[in-house]
Amino acid sequence: MLCDRLTILSTNIPSFHRRNNSILTVGTWNVRNLHQTGKLENVMQEMRRMNIDILGIAETFWGGMGDLETMLPETEEKFQVIFSGGDKKRKGVAFIIHGRLRDSVKNYDNVSDRIIQIRLKTAPVEMNIIQVYAPTSDAELEVIDKFYEDIEKVVKSSKRFQDCLIIMGDLNGKVGEIKDDDVVGPFGLGQRNEQGQRIVECSRNHNLIVANTWFQTKKNNRHTWTAPDGKTRNQIDYILIDKSYRNGVRNCKAR
Numbered sequence: 262m263l264c265d266r267l268t269i270l271s272t273n274i275p276s277f278h279r280r281n282n283s284i285l286t287v288g289t290w291n292v293r294n295l296h297q298t299g300k301l302e303n304v305m306q307e308m309r310r311m312n313i314d315i316l317g318i319a320e321t322f323w324g325g326m327g328d329l330e331t332m333l334p335e336t337e338e339k340f341q342v343i344f345s346g347g348d349k350k351r352k353g354v355a356f357i358i359h360g361r362l363r364d365s366v367k368n369y370d371n372v373s374d375r376i377i378q379i380r381l382k383t384a385p386v387e388m389n390i391i392q393v394y395a396p397t398s399d400a401e402l403e404v405i406d407k408f409y410e411d412i413e414k415v416v417k418s419s420k421r422f423q424d425c426l427i428i429m430g431d432l433n434g435k436v437g438e439i440k441d442d443d444v445v446g447p448f449g450l451g452q453r454n455e456q457g458q459r460i461v462e463c464s465r466n467h468n469l470i471v472a473n474t475w476f477q478t479k480k481n482n483r484h485t486w487t488a489p490d491g492k493t494r495n496q497i498d499y500i501l502i503d504k505s506y507r508n509g510v511r512n513c514k515a516r
Contacts (some may be wrong), residue, residue, distance in 0.1 A: 263317045263399075263511065265290065265291040265292075265293070265431070265485055265486045265498060266485045266486070266487075266498070266499055266515045266516060267288050267289075267290045267307070267311075267485070268288060268290070268429070268473055268485055268498045268514070268515050269286060269287070269288040269311065269313065269355040269441055269473055269512075269513065269515075269516055270283050270286070270287050270288070270427075270429075270473070270500045270502065270510060270512070270516075271284055271285070271286045271510070271512045271513070272284070272286075272287075272502075272506070272509050272510045272511060272512040273285070273497075273509050273511060278346070284313055284385075284444065284511065285314055285315075285475060286311070286314050286315075287313070287314060287315045287316070287317070287390065287427065287429070287500070288308075288310070288311070288315075288316045289316070289317040289319070289392060289429040289430050289431070289498055289499075289500060290316060290317070290318055290319075290498075291318075291320050291394070291430075291431040291485075291486070291498060292317070292318055292319070292320060292321070293306060293320050293323070294320060294322040294351075295318070295321045295322060295323060295353075295355075296322050296323070298335075301331070301342075301381045301458050302307045302333065302334075302397070302444040302508060303329070303514050304316070304340075305333050305357065306328035307332065308340075308357065308390075309336070309338060311335065311344045311516065313359070314358070314359050314361075314362050314460075315357070315358050315359070315362065315379075315390065316355060316356070316358075317354070317356055317377075317390070317392030317395035317429050317430055317440060318321065318344075318354060318355040318356070318357060318429050319353075319391070319392070319393070319431040319498075320394060320431070321344060321346060321353035321354065321355050321395075322346075322350055322351060322352075322353055323344050323346040323350060323352075324344065324346045324347060324348060324349070324350035325344075325346055325356070326344065326345045326368070326371040327343075327344060328341060328342060328344070329341075329342050329344075329467030329504070329516050330341040330342075330360075330486065332360075334418070335374065336492055337362070338359070338360060339359075340357055340358065340359055340360055340471060341356075341358045341359075341360065341363050341366070342355060343355060343356045343369050343371070343377065343379065344356075344371075344377070345371035345373065345374060345376070345377040346374050346375075347374035347376070349414055351374070351478075352374040352394055353369070353374050353394075353429070354375060354377045354392050354393065354394050355377065355381055355392070356369070356377060356378065356392060358379075358467070359456070362381075364382075365376050365378075365381050365382050366380075366381060366382075367380040367381060367382045367387070368380050370415065370416055370419075372411060372442065374394075374412060374501060375393060375394045375395070375411070376391065376392070376393050376394075376408075376411055376412065377391070377417060377443070378391045378392075378415055380389065380419065383425075386403075386425050386506075387424050387425070388424065388425045388427065389416075389419055389420065389424050389425070389426050389427070390427045390429070391412065391415060391416070391428045391429070391430075392429060392430050392433070393408075393412065393426065393428065393432065394409050394430055394431050394489065395408055395428035395430070395431060395432045395433040395434065395456070396406065396408055396433065397433050398433060398434070398447050398455065398456045398489040399455065400504055405456075405459070408422075409459060409463060409504070412428065412446060412463065413466075416467055416499065422494075424503075425502070425503050425505075425506050426467060426468075426469065426502070426503045427500065427501065427502050427503070428463070428467070428469065428500075428501040429498075429499065429501065430498065430499075431485075431497060431498050432456070432497060432498065432499050433456055433497050434454060434455075434456025434457035434459060434460045434462050434497060434502050435449075435451045435452065435453055435454045435456070435457040435495055435497060436449050436453055436457040436461055436471055436474060436494060436496075436499070437449050437451060437453035437457060437459055438450055438452075438474075438480075439446050439448075441460065441461060443470065443504060444461055444464045444465055444469070444470055444471060444504075445461060445464075445470075445474050446470070446475035446476075446485065447474070448473075448474050448475065448476060448477050448478060449471070449474040449483070449496055450480065450483040450484060450494075450495065450496035451495060451496065451512070454514065459477055460501075463501070464501050467501075467503075468503060468504055468505065469501040469502060469504060470501065470502060470504045470507055471499050471500075471501055472499070472500045472501065472507075472513035473496075473499055473500055473513040473514060473515065474499075474512055475507075475510075475513070476512055476513050476514055478515075480516050482514070483496050483516065484496050484515065485497055485498035485515050498515070500513055
């Protein structure tokens with residue numbers, strides 16, 4: 262299955278009043294096209310295997326906007342898919358939500374073919390999760406500026422006092438492996454580039470930390486993207502979470 266590595270965050274911040282598990286596990290994955298036969302089912306199987314509750318998807322290559330319900334045939338487990346695409350069926354973002362959490366979805370916003378948002382009814386605070394697919398570094402500056410302006414609008418229009426904000430996805434930038442105040446941890450990868458600086462600035466503006474740079478893993482396990490040559494590896498997918506709730510994050514790493 263052609264795709265990048267999956268980035269997973271486990272947190273005990275919210276409560277869904279489950280019987281056996283109070284841990285919420287979210288992930289983000291650039292799957293490079295969900296049009297391939299059987300690929301959506303493969304993604305749901307991975308969610309089940311890794312016990313992921315909510316998975317944000319980049320590069321669905323789906324057009325249009327909407328939501329649908331589907332299931333794994335072998336287990337009959339249900340999943341809700343909320344997607345946001347464009348007219349040309351390129352790019353595209355989505356959320357895949359395990360059926361056990363469907364009633365926790367308060368609302369969602371199909372912002373564009375690069376940004377989608379869901380709000381969750383959780384306690385003691387509600388959660389606002391934004392899945393993104395950022396333009397690459399060779400995109401026109403106006404396109405990159407518009408992307409971050411759209412994020413700013415989404416956060417400002419929906420943020421409430423004490424809500425826990427998560428922005429995650431393929432952000433197409435390198436924040437680097439040097440600790441930067443309380444925003445970037447010491448377990449990133451490579452050297453920061455211009456796109457990475459935009460990620461850091463976005464995090465500062467919204468009181469976020471780059472969660473997957475704060476958990477120690479071997480350097481050769483930190484990458485989330487591998488070039489077609491099979492040799493070049495970068496960390497460009499991130500989960501940014503409200504630093505007020507960082508103590509509730511149990512782990513965040515690439516798989």
